[in-house]
Amino acid sequence: MSERALRRIPLEKFIDLKVDYAFKQLFGSEQNKEITVVFLNAILQRSGRHAIKEIAFASQEVGGEYQDDKQSRLDILVKTQEEELINVEIQLTNQYDMVKRTLFYWSRIYNSSLQKGMGYNTLLPAITINICNFDVFNQTDSFHNTFHLYEKDEKFRMDDVLEIHFIEMTKFIKLWHQKTLDPWNNLLARWLLLLGMVDARKKKVYNEIYKELEELAMRDEQLQEAFTVWQDLSQSPEEFLAYQSRLKYILDEEAKFDDVKHMAEKKGLEEGRQKGLEQGLERGLEQGLERGLEQGKLLEKEETVKRLFKLSLTVEQIAEATSLDTHAVERIIGELS
Template sequence: MLRDRYINLLTDFGFKRLFGTEPNKDLLIDFLNTILPPEHHVRDLTYRNNENIGNTTLDRKAIFDIYCESDSGEKFIVEIQKAKQNYFKDRSVYYATFPIQEQATRGDWNYQLTAVYTVGILDFIFDDHKDDPTIMHVVELKNQQGEVFYDKLKFIYLELPKFTKQIEQLNNHFEKWLFLLKHLYELDTPPAALQEGVFRRLFEVAEIAQFSPIERETYENSLKYYRDLKNVVDTSREEGREEGREEGRREIVANMLRANVSVESISQMTGLSIATIQSIQAALDQR
């Protein structure tokens, strides 16, 4: 039974409820404007189909958490990533090609593009960033002198584990967003420091008591999935005998399979091979 007052924003349901619905787009606009350069601040946005099947039936499709477009044409992919994933940077670049390609027009075209942003909210730290205290990383296409060659393609990554401030230490709007992304579900009441306009709306939207029975069930499943995945990560970090760690991982994968998480998703999120996951699935089927 759920005892928290507010949702966990790092769950799929919590993230999409807050940022991915038309009635709450003011929250997404405020969040984006907190991390975007002033020249690309968003006044309004439209949600786009988050599933892109490519140009032919043979193309691999991409499914974004949130895909939207500003009123001035900029495209935004906004994703939550809960665990390290093999080739995560490669996937980010691949996903960014879809909003680029869809701008092509039939007939004569001068190839002018609008900006494309990929925003990744990460519940992990990149291996090559472990000694870097920077929380927000902005990646652009640059030349050998470090000068920006193309300013319409940007990748923005927020490494949440690096953010450790408590409520009384928050200095600005950006830090308040980071705090809520990490700690909203732990709060019993809205703190005085977070009772400004947009955050008052956030607390209203995120209150579990306002959910319908179907929404509560969906959230509970999403929360269980998040906790199982977190256990996978935590188990992999534990010291001790390898056999024990491996057994723990297999049991958590089994729980994820019971929750109908796809084999491909489990493989991406845990780093285990598809063959290993399929063997666990086969063992479950025989029980």
Template sequence: MHHPIDPKIDCVFKALLGAESNRALLIHFLNAILGPDLPAPITWVDILNPYNDKEFLDDKLSIVDVKARDASGCLHQIEIQLLVNRDLLARILYTWADLYCSQLHSGQDYSDLKPTYAIWLVDQVLADTSGYAHDFRLRDAQARPLLDHGGIWLLELNKFHTDQVQTEQERWLKFFKDGEALDSTALPSWMQTPEMTQAMNTLKTFSEKERAYHAYQARQNYLREQRSIQRHLDELRAEAEQQRAEAEQQRAEAEQQRAKAEQQRAKAEQERTKAEQQRANAEQERTAKEQALQEKDAALAEIERLKAQLLDQGRSESRDNE
């Protein structure tokens, strides 16, 4: 191989699994990834959007996923994603639902719907779990399927670290992860299969055909630019998030200070009310004391008056006796 070719670059990926000449590779890949989840092994597929090298070399290839229908009518979508963005999961679900819904045409019934399988190879960490393989289907809390009509399979290449290949699924994942570093003249033992040989021949085609390699480089440069743009957007988003967090913290601190000031005001109001109550109590006590003194003085005056009256009466009686 004259030039190293990364099988994860979308145009190479589609040539591997979407070319009519590589139909056997697609069948092998689907059986390897889906395995026991299929009602029966796939023996034939019709590629619905086949790879066309002339369209690719003319830079007109825009749809880089692979869609196929097997002999039982089941639909399959395979796509590779090198960049992970915040809307990717919604996009994955939407494209699966769109493909599933596309089966029905005018006059057809729901009974005509067939299982639909979406397989996504992701080159960055997507799910917050330790495993690299995930399948998502419609199930309830007891894992009972609502309808066994396929689902979505996510395979995270960055989490795949298998040194010894034991299954065909592991063989394909290792090929996509390490394919760029492989030498076609000295392939490791795990690559010594007819399917891997055919896959390496596809990479060799991109390496040796000048126009194909230049187009591959152009696509790779585009993806590098997209990664740079994505990193820049992530940095801007992180900066905006940090500024939002700082503003939220400042708002919280201001709210805390306002609450503290309100608490101090309430405490001052409470102390003022307490002082006012004490003043009122003191005034009431003073008034009561003054009233008591007035009543005492009045009582003493009444006593003096009665004493004077009795004294006058006694004197009058003494004069009368004389």
């Protein structure tokens, strides 16, 4: 396969596969089922006789069983040949509820397999996969974390019905840039590069990721096929318009969320100060002053981070100088771009 055959459109025309609409068009389509199977096996690290060989796409609507029941729409839901239910969610924006939302989704999927009049032993194993464009767990630098139900002391699994995966794209891209990942020998890394090549929020395309994907696709038939479908989606006027509309909605909602959060914090501070004044509580005043001082110190640290970054100090050096953790430093630096 030549470079010309692979690269049919300018890089800046590629849509961001981390936008749920684009992700579902590639991985949630019946005609791309073989791509989805390879992708799931890469995430679940299954091969040989344990590999997923066949899937059927299921209804994305869960819940709503009762009149006042909350109904949820999943990104992708499939059933495997082994009667496992697998939900894949892609999340571009951090709404700070991913863990609880995941448990809620998992419970709905697990419950959905119980047919009326059937026993609990007929419930099917449910797997949830979350691909997040933000950090979820500060306790680890690993980009892929898997959770099961384990006994506290002896660590044996209670059952195989629950399996939850979190993939943090921010950590993945960082590790790739540090050259600590080898996509040639890591199938999951190969597929995550596909998701990480475009950053719609920053209006940026990583040319160096494209170059590696180009070489990988020459030796990986499924990756090449995914690349072809991705290009076709990016070139379709109808698909591109739908993608842009969805992206605009996500970014608008993100801006609203930030505004509401800022207003709530501001209102809370004002109400706290007013209440402290009205009640004349020394403790309330002290707490208000403490919070004000803490916020002032934080703003000062943020300005310090920006100045040190412009002086070409490393993230680790800046973290050491400001007593911030590296994730906080990276977040502040990220706001500069």
